[in-house]
Amino acid sequence: KLRPVSMSDVKLTDGFWSPRLDKLVNVTLPTMYNLLEETGRIDNFRVVSGRVKGGFRGILFNDSDVYKWIEATAWALVNRRNDQLIKVLNDVVDIVAEAQLPDGYINTYFYHRLGERYRYLRQSHELYCAGHLIQAAVACRRSGVCVRLYNVALRLGNHIVDVINPSGLLAVDGHPEVEMAMVELYRESGDKRFLEEAVFQIESRGRGVLRNFRMPGSWDAGDEYFIDHKPLKDLREVPTGVHAVRFLYLMSGATDVVMETGDKALWEALSNLWVDLTGTRMYVTGGVGSRHEGEAIGEPYELPNDRAYSETCAAVANVMWNYRMLLATGDAKYADIMELALYNAALAGISLDGKSYFYVNPLANRGWHRRQPWFDVACCPPNIARLIASLPGYIYSTSSDGVWIHLYIASEAKVNLNGGIVELKVNTDYPWDGEVKVTVNPSKEDEFTIYLRIPGWSRGGKLLINGVEQGVELKPSTYLGVKRTWRSGDEVILRIPMSIELIASHPHVLANTARVAIKRGPLVYCLEQVDNPGVDVWDIVLKRTCRLEAKYVENLLNGVVVIEGEAYELRSQGELYKSLNDIRLSLRSIKFRAIPYYAWANRDPGPMTVWVPLIDYYGG
Amino acid sequence: KLRPVSMSDVKLTDGFWSPRLDKLVNVTLPTMYNLLEETGRIDNFRVVSGRVKGGFRGILFNDSDVYKWIEATAWALVNRRNDQLIKVLNDVVDIVAEAQLPDGYINTYFYHRLGERYRYLRQSHELYCAGHLIQAAVACRRSGVCVRLYNVALRLGNHIVDVINPSGLLAVDGHPEVEMAMVELYRESGDKRFLEEAVFQIESRGRGVLRNFRMPGSWDAGDEYFIDHKPLKDLREVPTGVHAVRFLYLMSGATDVVMETGDKALWEALSNLWVDLTGTRMYVTGGVGSRHEGEAIGEPYELPNDRAYSETCAAVANVMWNYRMLLATGDAKYADIMELALYNAALAGISLDGKSYFYVNPLANRGWHRRQPWFDVACCPPNIARLIASLPGYIYSTSSDGVWIHLYIASEAKVNLNGGIVELKVNTDYPWDGEVKVTVNPSKEDEFTIYLRIPGWSRGGKLLINGVEQGVELKPSTYLGVKRTWRSGDEVILRIPMSIELIASHPHVLANTARVAIKRGPLVYCLEQVDNPGVDVWDIVLKRTCRLEAKYVENLLNGVVVIEGEAYELRSQGELYKSLNDIRLSLRSIKFRAIPYYAWANRDPGPMTVWVPLIDYYGG
Structure with missing residues (x-):
């Protein structure tokens, strides 16, 4: 229903997120790169290409940390030019590209045990890593800073499609992620086979297929944990004990699929699962996953504060899923959760100095819980980085009849609408103040609608157009469509009181x-x-x-x-x-x-x- | 300070525990025996002696379930003669005895991999299983129903002492248990080397020694979990994240050691740890261990109700530890916790029909948590069985100057005191009513003290001797010593109101x-x-x-x-x-x-x- 506005057409001018984007480029991404080097994550690729001698270091899904760093860096560079970082990015991409095998497969852990390729998908994270590579490649291509990773992704995507398909290997990955990536690769390439692969992954899941791909001796949490106990379309409730990030990545990928296929049964399931998750199993911060045991989502209303797990990655994934649900529907309830998780559970994941991270986000603590510079399982740091880096892309959308503003962040946007270009200038001190001024500059006078999000938390408020108060009620958790013939310099003011x-x-x-x-x-x-x-x-x-x-x-x-x-x-x-x-x-x-x-x-x-x-x- | 009164000198006559003891003998122990057979736990022994072909079945510590069943059965038979059960017990003991190797070692899992013997003590549970065999053997000998297991235990004990000692292998077991057993074996045999072994185990622990005994590929929770991060004498607080049962078994064994050695530094540590555990990390039911993750004790005041772990075994162990602390001191605060854990957290572990068990004991639940007939890790069922079976032994003690009554359970006891015999007859409807009548029948008129426990929960109350109210204050959480020259038929009535x-x-x-x-x-x-x-x-x-x-x-x-x-x-x-x-x-x-x-x-x-x-x- 809604289409994203390209990040390169959005420029942040605010005092809240802009400094965070600066810090990302100047501090977070460079220090993270150093940690990727120090911990051998990049050397793992150099080992495959023969530039460094040695074996694999670390945990089997470590490639994904490199890919997420690439993705974060590519998005960040869209609005923050930094030649040094561009050079590092290109070097890393070269190192990654050299580790791709002739048939398109790339994985620095299984390179050393190619006979086990795709045999242990319950735990191997091979498609998970592949998905992150593809997402990184799409980010690189869209940002324009490093397009050649896209070819690596295409070859890898084709390899996966050739191996795992209805007449080939019936397999899914223990950790969903590749579903989102395949839809993106389809969108980028127009090649329907990638969309079909995503559909195949979603359809195949939930039939116990992962039982055939168990890694000997590895910890195993049961089919619910992997969402492999029941087909997605049959789910009406979030499975208690499901791994939070696995669940939310799967939801995100399935929503991507729905946006492309319009699958009604799948939409029905997603819609019900969203109600259950946000209505019974989500922290007030938008965090998800109440159990340390299995990093899992608990029972309805099981939301301990001191022992909250609320993994940063799950908060990031909650933003991602709700953004997709929003695009699919234009329903403000999804924007509410997206905003909630963004400003609270996710943002808590990174320190103000941009150099340390929470994996776990308790809502009560005696003081011993502190952010760390890194983790052995380092999924969260690059995840929060790629979320912040891509934030400009979350602010605006378009529909056939107008422009949508989802997040109130002072910024300037150029939006393509019905062949014309509309410049929007948003001024606001959000999240500290609820007054939002939107200045509209269409390239030509035109009738269209500006959809302004009225947050679910708002009570009352006013709308002014060119200084004149409008007699409209601002209904919480809706979009207020302001339809008129817009002229250059038109000014809309949304005055939402922020009460405690x-x-x-x-x-x-x-x-x-x-x-x-x-x-x-x-x-x-x-x-x-x-x-x-x-x-x-x-x-x-x-x-x-x-x-x-x-x-x-x-x-x-x-x-x-x-x-x-x-x-x-x-x-x-x-x-x-x-x-x-x-x-x-x-x-x-x-x-x-x-x-x-x-x-x-x-x-x-x-x-x-x-x-x-x-x-x-x-x-x- | 206090000495136990032999179980064979105590006869339950009450309406609360007596039927449970009957059910234990008629239902629980026979059904449990069948499950031990069905699950291959007894066949594992038959395989070693060559009576059955095959390999080891189950989890590596499964021998201990058989030993705990033997112990429970032996204690139960003290007061509940049952020829069928005696025969089954003797058969099982024969099967176990035949599985002992010539050097005294016995373990049906490591029998198949003798080269790995004592190499992986961090996870192998070898001394844990040995400890349960020894405790079972002592129970069999004391109960008189099956004395020949004692020789197996002596040979095993000697084997351990020969291998693991200050000039031999420096090792402890990842799961404490053998400490209690070695002290008991010393008490039973008089052989000091067994006490020295217990001391050696306690002293060696907490120095990271278990790091040398890691089983490759097995889950590992860090030194605190095993209480191997710090010597016991240096502990002032319960380590957050420690496995609850490991901790409480170690405390129990260390208290046994203190009773024999009088080690002041060790007592100091135990005393502080008790204050921390019962003062900040125990459920109102006497349950211990708030985390599913690692079956562990959490931070101070971390006591979730719906996600309480409160393992039945930990409640049993809490009874065991407090009983030992009570024997060491005569301090009623230990009896309070012993009673609390017994009547609540532990007793909840078994169904009223005596055939199903809780492993986990939440304090709030939506209704899905139900007792199960058995578990793959089946520690809890025989543990609650041996506690109930041995309960007659927890009621009375003696000191140099008199008799102590710790638990008010209608019963008759013959107590040896200063060469004479005192018969005590306790009448009460406890735990439903707080009136307790004690009829005293000394074999000869004699001056001594009867120590009556005034429960910590009591408020007010009266003491009557031979119908005459005494002007004494009943101070909660103390023992009221009634010293007089007792004559046959003297009657003491303790009238403790049970208010809500x-x-x-x-x-x-x-x-x-x-x-x-x-x-x-x-x-x-x-x-x-x-x-x-x-x-x-x-x-x-x-x-x-x-x-x-x-x-x-x-x-x-x-x-x-x-x-x-x-x-x-x-x-x-x-x-x-x-x-x-x-x-x-x-x-x-x-x-x-x-x-x-x-x-x-x-x-x-x-x-x-x-x-x-x-x-x-x-x-x-």
Whole structure:
């Protein structure tokens, strides 16, 4: 239904994401490249081409980290020219290209055991790695910074299509990913066989086919974990115990397939699964996956805070899936979740200095959980990098009748519409302020619609066109279509108040009984110890009457709106269990400060919590 | 400080445990024997002795299930004569004995790979299995039903001592257990070398020695998991992430060592670890181990209810450890935890029909968690069996000056004291009622002390001697020593009121915010769906003013005291997250029933919860 606007036609001018894109290019991607070298991930490719002697180093899916770095770098370079990084990128691509085998196969782990190729797909991640290579190649080609990886991807894609197909090997990968990649390769090349391969992967899954591809001696979590217990079209609920990232990558790939095929049964399943996931198994931050055990999604309402897994990759994948659902429908509910996961669960995955990462994103902690510069399983760092790098592509879309604005990020865009070009200039201090000014400059006077997203979190608000307030209701979680004949210089102002909201959970979320989360606009807040001296933030409680206010603090955490106000310190007993009759609870009046969740753990370590007890939760 | 009273001198006459002992002998142990046969666990021994052809079946520590069954059966037969079971026991012991190798080693898994003997102790469980054989042999000998296993144990013990010692192999087992066994073997044989071996095991641990004994390709959880990161004497806190059963077995063995050696530094460590465990990381049921991941103990106050692991084996081990700490000190705080874990976390591990078991014991569930007849890793079923079988041994002790009563279970005991025999007859309806009558019949008039445990949960109460109320205060969590010259027929009555208590947690137990658990006497209660039609028990909330009453229901769950009373159904919103301002909470007055936690999941499946929201938790 919606078509993306090319990233090269979007220029960020904002104060929130632009500095992050700068940091990505100047800090994150170069340091990540060094780590790829230090950990042997790039040498693994050099070993295959004979430029370095040795064997494979690391874990069998390490190639994918290199590919995700390539993808992130390619996207980042679209809007941030950096000759040094372009050179490094091209060198890495050359090294990768040289490791491709004559038949198109490329995998630096299985190169050393070619007899095992495609035999252990339950655990081997071969198509997963291939998918990341293809996505990287598409990014390189679209960005124009390094087009020759595309040929490698085409050869690899053709190889996969030749081997794994209805009359060939009946196989899927234990870790979905190649589905998205194949659809993209189809879009880029126009070659229908790649789309058919994606359809074949989606259709073949869920029939226990992975049982034939078990790697001896490797850990195995059961068919649900791999979403191989039931065909996707038969799923109505998220399988409890499914690996969160596997699930969300599969959903993303299936949504890509639906966009190209219009498969109604598949859409039905996706639609139901989305309702179940976001309605019963998602953190208030947009994070997904509540279990450390198996990095898995738990039961409905199983959402512990201290033991949240909420992997950064799953948050990134949640953004990716919802973006695709949004493109397929134009339904604002998907944009709401996309925005939520982006600004909270995903963004928390990277430090403010751009050099360290969370794999796990708890919503409460005693202070020991800190971001790390790298991981043995290093999926998350390049994943959050490629999300930030590609963010300009998430802001706008077009449909046959107009332009859509999904994310309010100050930026300039050139949009092709019905043969003409419309320039849009968005000004806003989002996510700190809900006023958005859109200046419209069509290349010629033309009638079309500008679809403005009215966020699900909004309450009230106004629309002004050329300074004149319009008598329209801003309905939360919809797109407001402003249809008119646009002239150069027309100005639309969306004035959405950002109030501080206390959020409560479904009562079956046992972890959040009588607790509230503080939210303002798209941002979820947390209480961090360093801002609240003299009281353990785990002992801070609120009352409904506590006055809270939002305040922008420029020199804090690169500039954030904090929430400050009245609260109480709960003074209680020190024993683990005690008869209620023997406990004397007392409250001490205090002031507290909350910061955006994404910014926690960037200063002195200490306790943190998102959900705060509300002592008159039930009405007092 | 205290000495056990032999099980053969204690006869249960009560209505709570006696039927369980009957069921153990008539149902549990025979069905378990059949499962040991069906799953090849006994055939594994027959294969070694050549009576059956084939290889090893199952998991490498399966021998221990057979040994624990032998131990349970031997203890059970002390008070429940059953010729059929005696015959089966003797047959099994013969089969085991025939599998011992000439040098004393016995292990049906490593028999097939003798070159790997003692090479992979980090994961091999060889000393763990050996320890269970030794404990089984001691049980058989003490019970008198099958003494010849003792020789097998002696030969095995000698073999271990010969191989693993300060001038031999420096090794410990990844799974503690042999420490307890070696102390018992020393007590039984008087051979100091067995005690020295136990000391050597305790002293060698915590120095990373297990890193030299890693089994290739097997899952590995890090040194803390194995308690091999730090010497035991240097531990002041329970290591977060330690395997719960490994930890508690090690504590039990170390306490056995302290009892024999008086090692002060070791006692200091045990004492501190006990405070940390029971004061910050134990469920209200006495269960231990909050993480599914690694079956491990979590951080302080990390005690989720729905995702509680609380393995049955860990509860059994918690009883075992606290019993040992009690023997070492006579301190009632250990008896409190022993009783708590026994009546709640451990007892929940077996169904009322004696044929199915919980491995995991959640404190809240939606109804899918059900007891199973068996497990591939079948540690829990025979573990709860041996605990119940040996329970008569936990009731009484003696010290130099008198008799101690730890658990109030109607029974008759013959106690050797200063050369005389004291007959004690305990009458009580415990755990349903707190009145305990002790009739004392010394073989000759004599002055000594009867130490009566005043439970930690008690409030107030009276002591009567020969009908006359004594003006003594019953201080909770102490032993009340009644010293006098006892004559035949003297009668002591302890009248401890069992009131219904609402228990609250330390505020850092995030799972229990604004929730209470219902307790009466030693029993923790839960709300189970089948007793509360018309309302989801997860939606039931209490107020401080709700009237609750206890009522014995004879034809329910083999006879239980239920707790009934007023409560409310919380009617709330159906969304996962919603602004507090948009939520209309309402309460509907209802009646509810709670049953003892140990008895849940014996009827129709449905939601269950131990911790119930208290809507005026903070005082209203």
